[in-house]
Amino acid sequence: MAGVTLPTTPPARTDLGGPAYASWLARVLAFAMDSGLLALAVWLAAPGAAVPAPWPGLPSWGAGDDAARGPAAWTVAAVLVVQLALQAWTGATIGKRAVGVVVLDDRTGRPLGMLRTLWRQLLHLLDAILLVGYLRPVWHAQRRTFADSLARSVAVSDPWPTAWRPVDQRSTRVAQAVAATLGVAGLLGGLVQSGGATNRTVAQVPCVLEDGSPDGLVARVEVDEPRVWQMRLGIRRDVTSAPGTVRVVWTALPGSGWSEDVDVTASLTPNDGEARGLTQQGEGVGRLTAGVEAAVEVARPVAGPGSLDVRSRVDLAQGTVECSADLTLTVADLAGTSA
Numbered sequence: 001m002a003g004v005t006l007p008t009t010p011p012a013r014t015d016l017g018g019p020a021y022a023s024w025l026a027r028v029l030a031f032a033m034d035s036g037l038l039a040l041a042v043w044l045a046a047p048g049a050a051v052p053a054p055w056p057g058l059p060s061w062g063a064g065d066d067a068a069r070g071p072a073a074w075t076v077a078a079v080l081v082v083q084l085a086l087q088a089w090t091g092a093t094i095g096k097r098a099v100g101v102v103v104l105d106d107r108t109g110r111p112l113g114m115l116r117t118l119w120r121q122l123l124h125l126l127d128a129i130l131l132v133g134y135l136r137p138v139w140h141a142q143r144r145t146f147a148d149s150l151a152r153s154v155a156v157s158d159p160w161p162t163a164w165r166p167v168d169q170r171s172t173r174v175a176q177a178v179a180a181t182l183g184v185a186g187l188l189g190g191l192v193q194s195g196g197a198t199n200r201t202v203a204q205v206p207c208v209l210e211d212g213s214p215d216g217l218v219a220r221v222e223v224d225e226p227r228v229w230q231m232r233l234g235i236r237r238d239v240t241s242a243p244g245t246v247r248v249v250w251t252a253l254p255g256s257g258w259s260e261d262v263d264v265t266a267s268l269t270p271n272d273g274e275a276r277g278l279t280q281q282g283e284g285v286g287r288l289t290a291g292v293e294a295a296v297e298v299a300r301p302v303a304g305p306g307s308l309d310v311r312s313r314v315d316l317a318q319g320t321v322e323c324s325a326d327l328t329l330t331v332a333d334l335a336g337t338s339a
Helices: 024-045 070-090 094-099 114-127 129-138 146-151 169-189 331-335
Strands: 101-105 153-157 194-206 217-232 235-240 245-252 259-270 280-289 293-299 306-316 319-329
Touching: 024 070, 024 094, 024 101, 024 129, 024 169, 024 217, 024 235, 070 094, 070 114, 094 101, 094 169, 114 129, 114 146, 129 146, 146 153, 194 319, 194 331, 217 306, 217 319, 245 259, 245 280, 245 306, 259 293, 293 306
Parallel strands: none
Antiparallel strands: 101 153, 194 217, 217 235, 217 245, 245 293, 259 280, 259 306, 280 293, 306 319
């Protein structure tokens, strides 16, 4: 009817007499930004490692190597410490700062401090049960998870803790701009712009023929490593996709007169590491003649540097010829930086 103003539903207010409770969607966006930042940092430090969720009880991201060791572990620890410190003493992680959400003490309007922030993080394990607690802000009057209720915390839509008012507007704009830039980088960093796969030879040594072998034959051992590369935010990183293979190649020298079909076998035994003593075998066929190579491949049981014992045999019409090689792969070999 003309002249009649329909009532509207005001946003839910907090008990702190300040801003509205933070919406569930804003908190989800903040979580996505924080998760993306963690994933991007781990990808830069240790491509291929799985990424733990920043909230307890949620699954990790990716299906790569364990993130609980090496560079990935240090990166995860550093990012989580920074994020927890920001929330403990300023009320917001980078993602929350970007979307304008702070987590406060529901009585004082101040940040929770480190001990209560850690306690609240542990309480999120309750929220993770069937995800009910994480969904609870959708219908709860004060938009609280179970962790919020038990920790006496509340998430509100405000750039800074209520008790800190007033805060210089220029400082607020700068802080939110920096957080938003990092948050968007985290979101975009989770997207693979492009990628591909390459296979390269990282090491090559002679395979020494046993005494009394016929003239005109030579053999060599090659180690191939497949690599998958990804590009995110214009940055390219290589990810080792598999341990790779060891290939033994037999060749007849020009003018040696060799020309016959042969069976080739090879075995590979690591001399150290977790696969020490675990022998892998391979078989192949080929033609042994000048200009043609007869090769056999054996899959490496594990990736990374280490010492390998390689043995191979070729069955000729006049008998069997064997060769052997001790091969040590270094970090420089695998990185492609060895001389």
